[in-house]
Amino acid sequence: MFAKYKDYAFLITLSYLTLGLIYPLFGYVMALCMVTAIGISIFAGRKWCGTLCPRGFLYDKFLGHNKKKAIPKWLKAKETRWAFFAVFMSVFAWRVYLTGGDVYAIGSVFITMGIISGLIGLGLGIFYKTRSWCAICPMGTMASWFSSLRAKPAALxxxxxxxxxxxxxxxxxxxxxxxxxxxxxxxxxxxxxxxxxxxxxxxxxxxxxx
Incomplete structure (x- = not known):
């Protein structure tokens, strides 16, 4: 069951980003993924990232589990991750504010930010390891932080x-x-x-x- 999900989960990302360009309310699928990732992190760390994230499986599907150049240390650095998080989420919040609360416009914000971040992740995955985006993913950064707040056994x-x-x-x-x-x-x-x-x-x- 899980193996089949991993094989086809990438379609979730492709579907809501493509359909969202036509019908912006599909952007809320991305919002659901974000909330779910954070919720799971409170109890299981970054388990969403490695076992459920449709975008991660999209990269795996089209780039493969490559063994290319390692993820740069500066990209994994705490300062880089939080700086990217601050910039990305600030731009996101500002764009949502400019919508004036229009639900369709907010959906479009999710779609455009999803496409932009997706392309960044694709570029990183081509030049470095497939999941390099996961090193700076804002949701991954938040998941790591929430996970650190709870004392629990390591996954491995x-x-x-x-x-x-x-x-x-x-x-x-x-x-x-x-x-x-x-x-x-x-x-x-x-x-x-x-x-x-x-x-x-x-x-x-x-x-x-x-």
Whole structure:
């Protein structure tokens, strides 16, 4: 069931962005996705990003899980993420304010901002890893922040017998330094950049990640 969702979820993004250009109320589908992502983050961190996000699966579908150049450190930096968040959300809020509360105009704002951010993400995914957009996605940034407010178990645990081959890190779409959490005891991989996709779990040759 989930595998089928991953295969076709990209159609959700393509549909509401395309139909939204004709009928702006489809823009509220994007609003629903945003609210859902934040809601899930309170209890499960960035699980939405790696298991449900239609845009993420859109990039996966058309760009593949590439192993191109790593996500630049400056792009993943906290300062960059929050600066982008401030600019993006300020522009979004200003455009919504200019609509005067017209529901159709607000829907159009969601659509245009969705297209713009989608193109930015596409560009990043072409030059760097497929999910590079996830490093600066405003919803991802908020999800990481909300997740950090709650003390809860990490999504992944690295076994003590990990040999440090770093196959997991090479496959990770977010370049999480998984092996850096290695310890003499099973260690939690507590990284807010983790999108809970568990690609590392399926690629580890020793099954050292659970």
């Amino acid at each position: 645990t690295l076994a003590a017998d990990c040999r440090g081959c770093r196959v997991c890190e090479k496959s990770c779409p977010m370049d999480v330094p998984i092996v850096s959490y290695k310890s003499t005891e099973p260690a939690p991989v507590a990284d807010n950049a983790c999108i809970k996709c568990k690609v590392c779990v399926s690629t580890c040759p020793r099954g050292a990640i659970v």
